[in-house]
Amino acid sequence: MMDPGVFENPLREGLRLELAAEPCVAVIFGASGDLTKRKLVPALYSLAAQNLLAGGFSVVGTARTPMNDEAFRTAMRDAVHRYADAGPIEGAVWESFAAGLFYTPTDTKKPESYKKLAEVLAKIDRERGTAGNRLFYVSTPPSLYSDIIRLLGATGLNRAPNGGWTRIIIEKPFGEDLQSARVLNREVLQVFAEDQVYRIDHYLGKETVQNIMVLRFANGIFEPIWNRRYIDHVQITAAESLGVEDRGGYYEQAGAFRDMIENHLLQVLAHVAMEPVSVLDANAVRDEKTKLVRAIRPILPEEVSRYAVRGQYGEGLAGGEPVEGYRQEKNVSPESNTETYAAVKFIIDNWRWAEVPFYLRSGKRLPKRVTEVAIQFRRAPHLLFKHVASGHLEPNALILRIQPDEGISLNFSAKMPGQAINIRTVRMDFQYGTSFGKRSPEAYERLLLDAMRGDSTLFARGDMVEMAWELTMPILEAWQQPASHFPNYVAGSWGPKEADDFIERDGRRWRRP
Amino acid sequence: MELKNQVQSSTGVNVYAIERDLRHLWEQMAETSQAEGQEPVMRVCVLNLMVYTPGEHTAGEVSQVMAEVTTQHPSRIFIILPSKNDASAPALGAWVTALCHLSAGGHKQVCCEQIMITAEEDAIYRLPSLVRPLLVPDLPVVLWWRDVPSFESRLFGELVDISDRVIIDSAMLPNPEEGLAELAALINQRPQWTAFSDLSWSRLTPWRVSVAGFFDVPDWRARLGRLSRVEIECRHDQADRRSIPSEALLIACWLAGRLKWRPRSKPRWNGKHTYQLEFVSENLPITIQIKTTPSTDGSDNGLHALRLIAEGKPSAQFVISRSGDGVYLRTDVELAGTRLAGNVFPLDNRDEAQLISKELEILGRDALYEQALAFFSSILP
Numbered sequence: 001m002m003d004p005g006v007f008e009n010p011l012r013e014g015l016r017l018e019l020a021a022e023p024c025v026a027v028i029f030g031a032s033g034d035l036t037k038r039k040l041v042p043a044l045y046s047l048a049a050q051n052l053l054a055g056g057f058s059v060v061g062t063a064r065t066p067m068n069d070e071a072f073r074t075a076m077r078d079a080v081h082r083y084a085d086a087g088p089i090e091g092a093v094w095e096s097f098a099a100g101l102f103y104t105p106t107d108t109k110k111p112e113s114y115k116k117l118a119e120v121l122a123k124i125d126r127e128r129g130t131a132g133n134r135l136f137y138v139s140t141p142p143s144l145y146s147d148i149i150r151l152l153g154a155t156g157l158n159r160a161p162n163g164g165w166t167r168i169i170i171e172k173p174f175g176e177d178l179q180s181a182r183v184l185n186r187e188v189l190q191v192f193a194e195d196q197v198y199r200i201d202h203y204l205g206k207e208t209v210q211n212i213m214v215l216r217f218a219n220g221i222f223e224p225i226w227n228r229r230y231i232d233h234v235q236i237t238a239a240e241s242l243g244v245e246d247r248g249g250y251y252e253q254a255g256a257f258r259d260m261i262e263n264h265l266l267q268v269l270a271h272v273a274m275e276p277v278s279v280l281d282a283n284a285v286r287d288e289k290t291k292l293v294r295a296i297r298p299i300l301p302e303e304v305s306r307y308a309v310r311g312q313y314g315e316g317l318a319g320g321e322p323v324e325g326y327r328q329e330k331n332v333s334p335e336s337n338t339e340t341y342a343a344v345k346f347i348i349d350n351w352r353w354a355e356v357p358f359y360l361r362s363g364k365r366l367p368k369r370v371t372e373v374a375i376q377f378r379r380a381p382h383l384l385f386k387h388v389a390s391g392h393l394e395p396n397a398l399i400l401r402i403q404p405d406e407g408i409s410l411n412f413s414a415k416m417p418g419q420a421i422n423i424r425t426v427r428m429d430f431q432y433g434t435s436f437g438k439r440s441p442e443a444y445e446r447l448l449l450d451a452m453r454g455d456s457t458l459f460a461r462g463d464m465v466e467m468a469w470e471l472t473m474p475i476l477e478a479w480q481q482p483a484s485h486f487p488n489y490v491a492g493s494w495g496p497k498e499a500d501d502f503i504e505r506d507g508r509r510w511r512r513p
Numbered sequence: 514m515e516l517k518n519q520v521q522s523s524t525g526v527n528v529y530a531i532e533r534d535l536r537h538l539w540e541q542m543a544e545t546s547q548a549e550g551q552e553p554v555m556r557v558c559v560l561n562l563m564v565y566t567p568g569e570h571t572a573g574e575v576s577q578v579m580a581e582v583t584t585q586h587p588s589r590i591f592i593i594l595p596s597k598n599d600a601s602a603p604a605l606g607a608w609v610t611a612l613c614h615l616s617a618g619g620h621k622q623v624c625c626e627q628i629m630i631t632a633e634e635d636a637i638y639r640l641p642s643l644v645r646p647l648l649v650p651d652l653p654v655v656l657w658w659r660d661v662p663s664f665e666s667r668l669f670g671e672l673v674d675i676s677d678r679v680i681i682d683s684a685m686l687p688n689p690e691e692g693l694a695e696l697a698a699l700i701n702q703r704p705q706w707t708a709f710s711d712l713s714w715s716r717l718t719p720w721r722v723s724v725a726g727f728f729d730v731p732d733w734r735a736r737l738g739r740l741s742r743v744e745i746e747c748r749h750d751q752a753d754r755r756s757i758p759s760e761a762l763l764i765a766c767w768l769a770g771r772l773k774w775r776p777r778s779k780p781r782w783n784g785k786h787t788y789q790l791e792f793v794s795e796n797l798p799i800t801i802q803i804k805t806t807p808s809t810d811g812s813d814n815g816l817h818a819l820r821l822i823a824e825g826k827p828s829a830q831f832v833i834s835r836s837g838d839g840v841y842l843r844t845d846v847e848l849a850g851t852r853l854a855g856n857v858f859p860l861d862n863r864d865e866a867q868l869i870s871k872e873l874e875i876l877g878r879d880a881l882y883e884q885a886l887a888f889f890s891s892i893l894p
Binding site: 008011022048050051053056058092093095100433435436437438 | 555585587725726727732768771773840841842843848855857858861880
């Protein structure tokens with residue numbers, strides 16, 4: 001996963017620490033937005049404090065809001081103070097970091113703004129030695145993506161001056177359906193080459209998602225049983241205890257399926273189910289993930305009700321407190337058709353996974369916040385302990401917890417002490433927090449650093465993004481139909497009864513995470 | 514994380530007694546946490562860590578370091594220390610202690626155990642046989658020799674034999690030039706699976722990363738071939754007696770070795786406080802000057818500045834310097850007289866607990882360290 005060019009530096013070779021990036025300027029479109037304050041600048045500051053950014057690294061924030069460099073620095077200092085999780089701001093580190101923070105107001109639809117931006121960048125190159133390297137980060141509302149990309153191309157900002165590099169990170173959502181994703185891909189690729197484009201899915205920056213590959217491919221014991229012969233099914237759950245909060249406007253357009261399953265959970269599924277790669281290289285990993293998504297059996301429009309379930313929460317109790325239903329939330333239509341819960345069953349038509357269902361579910365206002373992958377193994381083939389009620393003999397399950405309490409658990413049966421044979425399911429737990437007392441880097445730290453280093457392994461490639469949309473469109477189209485049964489689950493419960501019926505039809509049950 | 518609890522008991526010394534006391538300790542911990550409504554106890558162990566320290570006066574410091582280290586690396590800790598011969602007391606003594614911290618979420622007490630073993634000088638040879646059966650199976654064994662490295666001693670040799678990784682601090686070597694050469698020879702003789710770490714090398718990590726970072730920039734990398742002078746400034750307790758800190762020797766040898774510089778002459782003193790190493794690369798002579806100044810109180814020992822100077826047009830200077838309070842490193846680049854933006858970042862390896870924690874993250878051999886040592890041996894007079 002390293003930039004091969006770095007090996008040309010004889011002093012870099014063999015260093016244990018992660019690679020630092022070349023000096024560059026990160027240009028953030030949407031710099032007055034929440035993501036910049038909550039995630040991007042705190043992540044960049046944290047990288048600076050770990051000496052992972054090169055000297056001269058600079059940030060140019062840009063948005064409609066009029067502001068000068070000083071005001072931007074003050075706002076970012078407040079943001080880092082409030083949101084960075086790597087400890088308090090250190091004065092000398094901040095001063096050095098802040099000296100590289102700049103702001104230029106932009107009207108994203110006007111070419112003049114980009115010409116001015118180009119002048120600012122050229123000045124930074126001269127004064128801070130950033131060598132023409134640029135990392136554009138598009139975190140504006142999606143409706144502005146097209147203009148920004150087109151005008152970056154029209155003003156020549158898609159090509160780096162002085163032999164540097166130019167890359168662009170595009171925030172999620174990448175399109176709102178197959179057609180818009182294709183259009184956006186086409187627009188992006190008219191201006192940038194695929195290897196300049198980094199479509200971000202912050203789930204892939206999470207340590208535990210990366211650890212799925214380590215678990216599978218750095219251990220000898222799992223891969224031999226990682227197939228249809230030993231695995232009965234897989235459940236991937238992303239549950240939220242909160243409602244939509246202030247995001248009602250966005251969520252009305254998105255819904256649970258677009259917001260979580262189409263991107264995050266499908267990426268997690270790809271990590272769980274992909275074939276091993278022969279080299280740890282961005283395209284090799286992304287090739288395997290794409291092959292896996294291609295192998296998922298398409299769901300025909302007439303089959304949607306058999307393979308997917310939707311739900312919307314009504315009022316209920318969350319953590320003992322009464323909470324409103326979705327339709328009563330701010331910026332939500334009282335007749336909303338938007339799903340706040342979605343579950344889907346995917347079948348992967350390949351040699352390894354034939355007939356092993358992958359159940360994916362995500363919802364809001366569920367009892368707790370948890371994201372996990374549960375690998376449910378087949379039962380023991382011969383019931384030796386006949387006097388033990390078979391219902392008490394749980395099949396083995398390997399649980400990969402992505403958040404919170406990141407870790408891995410294995411459930412297995414053990415004899416209780418005593419003269420009789422009484423069997424109980426016990427749990428063997430590994431927790432990152434207890435075995436490694438070290439802080440895990442924030443997903444954005446990892447992803448920003450990777451983009452600066454030119455490593456796109458943890459970013460989605462255009463073909464996979466389109467394939468994911470292609471796979472999920474029949475469900476989204478079917479769900480355009482009004483849902484007369486909404487709301488169909490009580491806030492604070494584990495989702496609609498239809499979801500239980502859906503999995504029980506297959507003789508299985510949802511886990512209670 | 515907060516140090517939450519400590520339970521201690523003493524025991525007569527044999528393996529079974531220590532194991533019995535460990536069992537009692539955990540039962541007691543579980544009962545106490547239940548009875549007092551504390552967070553549940555979770556026993557965690559990711560490695561065996563043996564620490565040799567020369568006496569009781571340093572054992573307290575080591576225990577404090579271990580309390581910090583185990584927040585990141587919960588381990589079975591053995592603190593091994595010699596004691597004076599005393600006919601009225603047993604030759605060996607042992608105490609077991611639980612070290613507990615609240616987990617990150619605050620839901621559990623993460624606990625591990627520390628076994629302190631004392632041995633009278635006459636009984637010190639018995640220590641390895643006592644420790645060996647108490648090692649947690651299948652987990653790596655690390656030895657931290659927190660004393661002047663004693664490469665010839667029987668105890669050192671036997672503890673090294675059961676270790677996967679050995680951590681020393683070459684800053685403690687009375688004569689770093691000789692000591693580093695002895696260490697290079699020792700590493701050469703050891704089996705492949707024993708790795709060696711040196712806290713002095715560890716202190717250099719941010720320096721080496723920063724030096725490498727300069728030359729990640731393709732334009733600047735071209736200047737590597739035009740380096741003509743390297744200046745290393747360090748402070749040292751023994752600066753007035755012609756002794757060079759091992760850190761300075763190691764970074765000089767790392768640089769010269771990585772850049773394939775060939776020695777032009779043997780290292781020599783150039784004045785009272787300057788040690789000079791001369792090399793040649795592609796017919797260009799290169800001088801490394803190590804300048805030592807006496808430290809004020811010992812707390813400011815170590816590297817203070819490193820300057821890489823490339824001559825020719827445009828000239829370039831790459832500088833790393835430590836702030837006066839020792840908290841930060843600063844990097845600067847000057848090209849053709851123009852100073853470009855640098856970085857300031859906090860040093861995260863300033864105390865022993867931080868250094869040891871970082872060392873415990875690595876299990877394999879450190880090829881670069883071994884290469885730097887071997888390079889140094891090869892240029893010695």
